[in-house]
Amino acid sequence: MATAQKQRNCVSAVVFPNKISTEQQSLMLVKRLLAVAVSCITYLRGIFPESAYGTRYMDDVCVKILREDKNCPGSTQLVKWYVNYSAYITLP
Numbered sequence: 736m737a738t739a740q741k742q743r744n745c746v747s748a749v750v751f752p753n754k755i756s757t758e759q760q761s762l763m764l765v766k767r768l769l770a771v772a773v774s775c776i777t778y779l780r781g782i783f784p785e786s787a788y789g790t791r792y793m794d795d796v797c798v799k800i801l802r803e804d805k806n807c808p809g810s811t812q813l814v815k816w817y818v819n820y821s822a823y824i825t826l827p
Contacts, residue, residue, distance in 0.1 A: 766821045773817060774801040783810045 755761050777783055778799040787810035788799035803811040 762824065766824060769821065769824075770800065770817060771798060773813070774799060777801055777810075777813070783807050 752760060752764070755764060774788065775798070778788055778801070783801065783804075784807055787801060787804040787807040789802045791798045791800050801810055801814055801817075803814045805811070
């Protein structure tokens with residue numbers, strides 16, 4: 736297996752685990768899915784420049800994830816809002 740393929744598999748395993756065994760893991764998955772959803776919508780709509788996104792691989796699929804970018808205050812603000820909001824998503 737090529738090194739790039741191994742790296743892609745490692746990243747995808749970290750982003751979305753293959754097995755969810757606990758409520759805490761389920762909660763983390765929901766938070767990550769929300770981050771991916773917001774990132775995909777903003778990327779596809781061209782709301783922020785390319786530099787405001789990092790690249791993650793899930794199997795062979797490339798996903799752009801919004802990140803803080805000092806040259807793009809809007810993306811930084813959205814990431815901060817997301818981080819603050821995700822703190823309120825808790826288990827019952």
